[in-house]
Structures are given as C-alpha cells and as structure tokens.
Amino acid sequence: MLQLNVNGQRHEVAMETDTPLLWVLRDGLKLTGTKFGCGIAICGTCVVLVDGRPVRSCVTPVSAVIGKHITTIEGLSDDNSHAVQQAWIEEEVPQCGYCQSGQILTAAALLDSNPEPTEAEIEQAMSEVLCRCGTYPRIRIAVKKAARKAADKHKEA
Amino acid sequence: MKKVKLTRREFLITSTVTGGGLMIAFSLAGCEQDRGLQVQTEAGGELPPESDEGEFRPNAWLSINSDDTVTIRVGSSEMGQGTLTGIAMLIADELDADWSKVRAEHAPADEAFTNPIIGRQHTGGSTAIRGFWPIVRKAGAVGREMLMHAAALQWDVHPDVCHTENGAVIHEACDHHNLSYGELADAASQLPIPDSVFLKEPDEFVLIGKSIPRLDTPDKVNGKAVFGIDVDLPGMLTATVARCPVKDGKMIRFDAGKALALPGVKRVEAISAGVAVIADHYWAAKQGRDALDVEWDTAANASLDSAGIEAQFKAVVDSGLIERDDGDITESLGAAAKTLEAVYSVPYQAHVCMEPMNATADVRSDSCDVYAPTQGQTSTQNTAMRITGLPREKVRVHTTFLGGGFGRRSEQDFIADAVECSKIVGQPVKVVWSREDDIMHDQYRPSTYNLLRGGIDAKGNMLAWEHRIAGPSIMARVSGSEGDGHDWSSTEGAKNIPYAIANQRVTYAMSNTPVPVGFWRSVGSSQNAYVTECFFDELAKLAGRDPVEARLELMNEHPRHAGVVRLAAKKAGWGKKLPSGHARGIAVAESFASYVAMVAEVSIDNGDVRVHRMTCAIDCGMTVNPNSIRAQMEGAIVYGLTATLKGEITIAGGQIQQRNFDDYPLLRLEECPDIDVHIVDSEQAPGGVGEPGVPPTAPAVANAVFALTGKPVRRLPIQIA
Known part of the structure; x- marks a missing residue:
C-alpha cells in the first residue's frame, strides 16, 4: 500500500511504486482533474504541485513523492476562490x-x-x-x- | 418590449376546449411584415413529450423544473468553441429565461438533434450556430408561448395581457400577478404545443449579441469538467492498442506471454486496429503493450515516403479535372504582358488535440453504452451498431467534454477500439491512446502540390489566374470511393477566390496515397487560402501594386471580403511606418459563411520568423456571443501559426516519422503574437466561427515574410534559408 498526502488528505492506494504519479492520481485516487497529454514531460498538461513546486506527474514515479505534499487542481480551492x-x-x-x-x-x-x-x-x-x-x-x-x-x-x- | 408583446398577441385567437387545456390557433391575416418572424412548429396540436413529475419539457431541447432550473440539451459537441453556451443563449433568449437558472448539457444521440446542414448529429464545418439558429430559437419560443398560456389560464385572463421576462410570466395590468416558469412548469406540460410561434426581432434580443460568460468555465478551472478520458464505470478496465507503425500493415502473430505476466494486465486480444492490452488501469495496459511481441506484415507500404508522395502529386498535377473555368486561360496567359509561374506545396498536418483519443464502451447482450468525446453522435451509434449488431435504439451515446476536436473527433477509430474491446471482455472498457498513437495514427490534413500561373497586362491589371491542385481526397477516404474524381473539400478556398480576374481556371487531380486524410480545422481552405493569397501577393508585386489596394480593386462584387480587408488594414495601420526589420502582410478568406481578413506583423530573428501582431477582422453575420468569437479568432490564429511555422508530418518507410511534441512541436505562449480582433456589425444570418480564422493566418504571415525578404514563401512550414 502506498501512502500519499494529496490536497491535505492521506490516501492509500495499491499500485506499483514505479507507476507515474499521474496514473496513481487519475486511476488510483480518481482525481481526474490532472490530465494526460504527452507522457514525456513536454506539454505540461499533467502538472501538479509537489511541496508547492510544479512537477510533471507523467514522468514522476509515485515513489518519489511519498511523504511530500501534493496539490492537484482539485485541491487549489473548494470554491474556485483561488x-x-x-x-x-x-x-x-x-x-x-x-x-x-x-x-x-x-x-x-x-x-x-x-x-x-x-x-x-x-x-x-x-x-x-x-x-x-x-x-x-x-x-x-x-x-x-x-x-x-x-x-x-x-x-x- | 410591452408594445411588441401586445402587437404579437393581436394575431392570437384563443379558445378553451374541453379536456385539453388551452387550444391555441393563430391567425395569419396580414401583418407578418412588421412583426417578429412567425414560424410553423412541427408538433403543433400534440402534447409535449413525457416528462418527470412537475417538469415541463416542451421538446427535446429544453426542460423547466419546478425549482425554476432550465436545462438545455445541446446536440452539438463542446470542444472548446463555446457551443453549449451559444446554443443555450439562442434558446434561452426566445424563452425569456432567467439566464442565472440556465444549465446546458450534451444531448443523447437522437434524431431530434440532427444537424440540418450535415444531415446527422454531428459537430463540424462550423455549423452549430448557423445550422441550429432557426430550429433552437423556435424550440425556446414554443416553451415561452406555452408557459404564457399556462399563466393566462391560471389567472383566467387573455394571454394578450401577459408578457414574459427573465423566467417569469407577468400580468401587465397588475404587477402582483407574476408566476415563475418553475411555478408554471406542471401546468404548461399539460398544454398542447402551438401550431406556430413568433420569434424575436433582433432589437428584442436580451442575450443574443452579448458577451455572456460561458457556462462551462467554472468547471474548467477546478478539474470537475468530465472529458472522455475521465470516464469511470463500475468494473471498467482500461486498454491500449498496439497498431502497425507502417500504413495498412497487417498483424501476423503476437505473443502475449510477457504482457500477461505483468501486474494488472488482464487480457490481450486481437481487434481490427491491432492488438489490445486490457488492464486494470492505463499504466498497466501501457506496460503490457510495451512488453508485447507483435509481428506485422509491412510489405505493402514499406517504401512509401514523403518524396515519393510529392513526386506522385507532381506527376498528375497537369491532368486534373476542371473545377472552374472562366474566360480563356490559354489565350489570356499568351496575351499577358508579364506572366508568373510558381509551385506551392503544403505538408500533411496532424490534429493533436490535447486530450489523446479515447472512448469507453459498455457492451451488453441487449444494449451498448458509449461514453465518448465525439464530434459525431450518429456516426458513433453507427459504429457501435455495426460491431455489436444491436439496433439503433439499443445504442446510447453519452457525449463528454472534448479536449479539442478540430475534425479529429469526427473519426470513428477510437470508438471502434472501445466497442470491440468491451464486446470481447463483456465488461466496460476505456481505450486510451498515447500521444505517439495519436500523432502516428491520425487522419492528416492533406498535403498538396499546386502549380500556379498568372498573367498581368501592360497596365498591371490581373488578366489570368490558373491554379492546378494535386493531392489526396478526404471525401474519397471517408466515403470509400473516388467517385467522379471531384472533391469539394480539396478545392474550397481555391475555386471561390473573390477576385474579378476575367480568365480563371482551377483544376483538381485526385491523387490518393496510403496516408489517411481527414477533416482538419477549416479543411481545404486551410491550405488553399495560403496558396492563393500568397500567389496573389506575388502577382501584385509583379504589377507593382500594394497588396491591400490590389485586393480592393478586384473585390467590387464581394463587399463582405472588401469590408474585412479595409477593417483589418485600418486597425493594423497598414502603410504606416514599422520598426526596422519588421513588415506586414495581409490575407483574406471566406469560409463556412464567414469572412476573415488578417494583417500579420513579422520580423526575422536568427533565422526564425517572429510574429509580433495579428490584426483580425471578421464578418460572421449577426453575432451571438462576441467574446466567444474573439476567443475563436485567437485560437484559430494560434492553431494556424503552428501550421505556418512548425507543423509538418513526414513519412519514411511507410511510417509517420513524428511521435510526440518533441518532433511535432506546437506554438508556445512566448511565441504567441499580440492579437486584436475586430467584429463587423452585421444583420446577415450568422456564419461559422470555429474554423474561419485559420485560413488567412498562414498567408498573412507568409506575405509579411515575402514583404520583408522579397522572397516568396512557397512551402510550409516557413523556413528561412
């Protein structure tokens, strides 16, 4: 079980540790606001924030972000107020x-x-x-x- | 407003009939001239379709709930062009709805939503507003009429003394009589549909013509908007498909062993498109596909390449069918004081929607649900019917938001993948293409080879214009037949140039290849406007004429073209001094019933073209939502600039050589020019907006480069030697 901190909440998900963060978010946690665009870190469609910094989730193995604070579009605000x-x-x-x-x-x-x-x-x-x-x-x-x-x-x- | 309402009512004769609520008949005696347009309804006298308790659903397009919510179902697909909002505005305006209560959603596949221009439920050809304009306004007007009569009945007054405003019916004589549409929904649902209704005059519009904020924006800034790739069904598996990299190659055999050994991979199955790896989630499916061992038969096209394709086009360019033939081209070229001959070519272009192709299907023994970002609901139904053998009424199509369309999503390959996979495994399956799949297995904008000849007389007047086109036919590919050898999509933008040149000939030589071609934002006009508008500037230079003046001189018969040329030139400061090393170019094109002119300002920086500013003028008839029109012009310019400066699909060994954004780059923000959009005031019927901004983009830039360097740009993407 992988433990992740996404949008201020702890999540557990059973996926391989080398799975890109993008697919853990989308297919594992059903946080589909983060999108798949190219898979090779060029287009930026999959950007999420890891400890506040923009990261290409399509090439970031989930193992690299365990213990870090991940923010996706769903976590930016509850009410479009950002x-x-x-x-x-x-x-x-x-x-x-x-x-x-x-x-x-x-x-x-x-x-x-x-x-x-x-x-x-x-x-x-x-x-x-x-x-x-x-x-x-x-x-x-x-x-x-x-x-x-x-x-x-x-x-x- | 009040006066108009009363005069409209003058023609209504109402009488109560037993058991059926209010029967409405209309008298047409005289007087249509100075009123809103009276139109017949299709279902006059019938009761509205069945609806939920307390809901009023006068037709397929709209329903009104007792809580005042107005739900508008839109048969066109929202792919960024703003159609959900635009169609909803048309209906809501005639309904006199309270816009804050209006929701819009994608309609199911249903005959009621047949696009009147295309003949099936389909989004393309910039047809949504101009096609549905009369139909959906009527749908809204029917709802309004019935609500008003429901109120009149309740108050026991003549409908003449009522009017509608902002989601309510108001009794004009006494202010306290005011019923909201929600309060009237149940009563209105019991009334028969009127035989005819009145549509508003333009000066009565409340929403149409205003920059109403898009309904889909809030959910597109927080990740809530559901695109096809976001669909999730209980028990759903995810698949990717290995396709033969060489065009028309066939699968000989595959070994699924290594793929099936990977965690999460469930099935490996041959389907029409190749070999599908079906797994618990995308990453497992992709890993499985990478591990797959497939042997392909690539013999048929192993030697196909770009140079060979261009040579094929060149070989036939002189043997085309005549598409336009005014005057005598041979004699006029012979008599010309000066002549010019040039070859122009354009490459294949990929669509590259930001959302890779995908679809989800749930095939059961007696039903099939397809959830897809599709431009073609009827085609999607047809595809699923063909694969499942189910009748139309058993195939339901659920349209999601489209992460870009541009014509790519009118294709059926990604739909077929999902339906085939779900049929095989008996579970819902989402098929997701990778970016590499998307770029290598597109239906590309045609590459064409063009031979042009022009002639001017001793005074510099254009005498002769000959344009020979050779290239593949989209219509032949989609219909499966070369037919009689003509193809409107290959010649649009070429045979309808707006210039009064007495001797004109346009020919088209259909020359198909194994590279599949498809509709790409603005289709034939996207390449033909480039070719014709650039060659026009070459001829103007030969004649010593200014490009704007030369155009205007020859456009007396085409005032709408001339109007946008004048407006764009004026707003761009045509003729005014520019910084050293900068130059301007202009181009104009009519497409999809709209007219667009653009002026580009460019410089060359280290061998790269830098576009500083694009000034755009559009005449698209009556405007529905000016801010949406501006957005579409901005988007079309950016889309067109990628094709002008970067985009090129090449073929070697029968394979598309580009794979991803590293070798098929898109324009980036820092390369985006400043864009000014100016909209012509017009009362003409609405024209298209999604596509018409693309055609003039490339030639405006290329003509600016020509003005700067003195060398014509005869091949795209532009490369400065």
Missing part, C-alpha cells in the same frame, strides 16, 4: 479546458514563489504548458490579473 481561478473565470481563459489544470497550477506556483512577476517571467513560466486551443493571449492577461488579486488579498489580510 486568485488564479478567479482571474481565469473573469478573463474566460478556457476553451476546451483540457490543459487548464496544468496552466492554472503552473500560474499558481509562479505567483506563490514570485508574487510580482515581470512580463518576461510570466512568458517564461507559462511557456512550459502547451494549449492547442490557443488560450495564450488570455493566460497572459489572467496571470497579471491574478497577481493583482493575490496582492489585494494579502493587503486585506
């Missing part, structure tokens, strides 16, 4: 929506480590996740907006 989700809704970023978990978690990780990213830093961080629908122009705007929202929340607190 600044990035709010900005994504306001800018109507998603089209098909399939890559958006990877986009949103990548943006959340960026803003967590760098609350006031420059345009160049946004370009660099968000170029790690592919979108075939072409939501890039809206992602650019939404990340900046999320940064402002997060800053406002911080001030209020």
